[in-house]
Amino acid sequence: MLMLCLDICLANGAEIYAPSTFVVNVTGSIIGLTWFPTRFLANFRRLRRARRFSEFVSVYVNHHYQALHIASDGGRICGPMSIVKNEKSRVTSDHVIMLKTGEYVFDDFLSMGLVEYLDANEENDALMALYESNIVPGTTHLEIEIEPLTILGVVAGLIPYPHHNQSPRNTYQCAMHIWVNRQLGLSHITSSIPMVKTETIELIGWDKFPAGQNATVAASLDRAYGRCQVLRKFSTIIRKYPNGTFDRLADALVDEHGNAEGLAGLVEQVYPGDIYINKQTPKNAADNSLTGQGAAPYKTTHLTYKFPIPGYIDKMMITGAWDALLIKALIRRTYTGRRVFAVSLSTKKTYPSTIGELLQLNTWFDSACTVLILWPDTIMNPHGFPSRMMVRKMIEFLAGKAGVLSGKLQYGTAFAGSKVEDMSRILIIIENDFSYSGKPGKDMLANGLTGEPLEA
Incomplete structure (x- = not known):
């Protein structure tokens, strides 16, 4: 391991910034440089499987930043993986039987080099298979899942x-x-x-x-709601104009269906063509000349329901100041x-x-x-x-x-x-x-x- 890593204190600028240099980090601290990251990883994992240091120490390579990370800090979630050798899992059915009979415990599998722990970062850097049948001949699979549900x-x-x-x-x-x-x-x-x-x-x-x-x-x-129910908001303003005229809400009328029009009430059902805000605007609202002052006939600018499916007045809100009123209607359309x-x-x-x-x-x-x-x-x-x-x-x-x-x-x-x-x-x-x-x-x-x- 020491032959593959150079102490960072002994390296010069040319060695640190060389294109083939990988920085070695231990729990976030730079300790050295290596030019053989693949060999470094293989030797490191070989020593870990031999229990030369803790089984919870992980190692992985970040090729984007050309860095090799060794993590030994606490709080990392590590999962056990079965080690692959010669395209076969080292954990055989005989090992499982001896584990069930009590001849082996799980720690024995660690000391025998049958399984090892990987954290999330090392899993991203390792080639793993779900089942032994998924191992492709000629590939360098490192681990195999003990049981896919443990993912x-x-x-x-x-x-x-x-x-x-x-x-x-x-x-x-x-x-x-x-x-x-x-x-x-x-x-x-x-x-x-x-x-x-x-x-x-x-x-x-x-x-x-x-x-x-x-x-x-x-x-x-x-009978369901959710996507079958659509809420739409509509609004209008009852305002006062510079020439002294103002909008107004007309008295409620009754259409041929017998439905009250005007400012519709809550939970009232509206059909296509029904008026739910019966607003009227003076015809001379935009006339600011001297002849345009004062009262004038009104024209209808009401809001009508234009959808083919009947709806319901879910909410009706009136708010505003002395010179303008804001009226908002929330209509619920239910698909039947x-x-x-x-x-x-x-x-x-x-x-x-x-x-x-x-x-x-x-x-x-x-x-x-x-x-x-x-x-x-x-x-x-x-x-x-x-x-x-x-x-x-x-x-x-x-x-x-x-x-x-x-x-x-x-x-x-x-x-x-x-x-x-x-x-x-x-x-x-x-x-x-x-x-x-x-x-x-x-x-x-x-x-x-x-x-x-x-x-x-």
Whole structure:
């Protein structure tokens, strides 16, 4: 090691700024120079595996800044990796058996050079494989994951199929899991084993905590909110003009539909062409001559509802000073399109997810149900899937429903778990008796109030 590193105090300017020089840093302090970073790394890791210094000391190269960093400070998260030799993992099945029988402990694997700890920086600088079958012949793989699910932490490991999720969604769900940890025993009094669990859930015994319940979810455009609801703001000013004239709000009128026009009231429904602010402006508002002074006839400058879908007055605000009034209207437009349902059973809900509408007991029979008499607990807006890229949730729904109908718990472990093809095959076989239009696997839903079939 000393032969590959020159003391920084003994180096001159030409050596320090040479194009092939790499600066050696130990916990942020420059100690020397090296011209052989690859050999330095190989010898350093060889000594670490021989336990010549702590297994938690990491080393990595930053080629952009031509620096070699050795980190020994505390607070770094280090994970164990299996060492690769001759394109094979050094940890064999015999070692695992001896570990289970108690002949070996994990520290023995470290002293035998079978596994080593890497921090986040060294992982970025190492060539790793998820499985031994992923090792490409001729490449210089250094490590292999002991188990791919250990890439994630304990909290992230609770999420089914996290590798099919947009990364910020996993971050949000981790925050929700942490919130639930603080509320255990307070917000939930019953416990459900999740229909779609992960190996992490079993390892930490999370399925034995009262942390949530399974829920039947229907993806529907008929009763959901969220993307189906659009809020639009409109405003106008009632002002006084230099010639002494001023705008005014006309008296309320009644149109042919019997709806009151003028300054619409809260929660009032407006249709296309309805007037919700009946404003009038004097015709000589822009006339500042002597002949333009005084009162004049008014013309209508009202605000009308111009959208094809009916809306509701959500808010109406009036504010301003002595010479002008500002009127703002907030109109809510709700899309009520064709009913499209997709009923699935989701896993344990350990966080307050964004759902459309929570159905109470007295409204269950007004919602859709399957021929198996499954009423949805929640109705979710299907627009939430593409906008948030939640493929994970769709796979979880599929696995949950297959698990319910087959009577088996399914797994959504990261980088593994139950496959979509297998879950689809289960649904096609089990639901074949309930299919319609000659399409196996299609669920048959019925309106709980009228009994009419619904497209699903």
